[in-house]
Amino acid sequence: MQKLGEFKLPHFFNYPPYFTLQPVRDTREKQIQLWKELILDYCKTQKLFVIALEEEFPLFTNTVIERSLTNEAREAFLSALVSEGRAEWMDKGHRKCLILWHRIQDWADILLQFAKDNGLEDGVVTIEEIRFGTESQGTELHGIDRTILNRALKLLEQKGKLVVFKGTSTDDEGIKFSV
């Protein structure tokens, strides 16, 4: 089985026609489903949050069979993810896509769990610590995308689970939990 680094690629990745957007509806639907799953899987294991369409994304090219997804295909697959709520376009031109391999709600739950696990139910922690601190190492929060984190925080703020407050600089932004 082919691998991309440590990531095991599914069989369809080696079948050339899957790199061409299929014209027949049923076939195309199956193709889109396979690619959606692959993209989410890959981004999750590699902890990738943003896909830029015009940049080289290893998943969109298979050098062994010499095939590459057209821009049209890339946009089709990502749009499908967006429709499903598993991604969001970051710009009107659809050049950049935010991948939600965890939905925002899931990230919010993970944050709450993190607070409980670290005895922070009434505590304070900085954004920096959440993203890069020692407590978050080994958890999914480590290295989380800033935009996604902000969205999750907003969601929890609306539910009254925490309050975001600003420090002297962006890195000092902190959270007070009230779980």
Add this chain to the structure above:
Amino acid sequence: MRRRPGIGGLQTAAAARDQYKKLGENVAKIRTDMMKEQLSTFRSQLEDFARKHKNDIRKNPAFRSQFHEMCAKVGVDPLASNKGFWAELLGIGDFYYELGVQIVDICLATRPLNGGLINLQELCQLLRQRRKSDRGVVSEDDCLRAISKLKVLGSGFEVISVGKKKLVRSVPTELNKDHNEILELAQGQGFVTVDEVERRLSWTSGRAIDALDTLLDEGLAMIDDGHKDGKRRYWFPCVSPISSLTGIDSL
């Protein structure tokens, strides 16, 4: 018998005919009885054989296949009914029934990927993977028998030959001769181009494109425009080796 004139003569002739008829029927009956007795002997010998070799039949596909042939010669179909001697003794009815159900499952699961046409070899392999250590090996012959039982259900299951390979069709799509020829051509590299079809089969462009479009619409073919030579390729999942299809691990 001397013909007598008049009504009496007619009656005698009629009586004679009747007697000949009865004699003929008796002879036929004797012959039939003899045959029935011979068959009955064959059958009970076959039953003895089956009893003795029950395990071999269950476990060894080659043996099983030959056993079936023997049964066929004597007019016995161990799969004809799920009840009765054969099914009870050998549990064979259950075996093929179960196989049939698994085959239908696999065909349905792979249908989105291959349009409802699957290579027999591949089907058997997927079947084996599914059954793993389940009570003995499953051969292609077993698959074919199970599929022939499925046909009786009118479920649209059929085995078709394309070139040297056998494909199992699980959709009502009718493949005509043109489609078959393309599938056979595709067995070489797993794909064909319009040029190739025109050239190798000596068809007009229209005929080639027509056939390819139908196969595309039926989900049996997929297009590939990514080759650097710019020529569109039509790939056929049902003739490609297993490794080109996805999801088989989860089947």
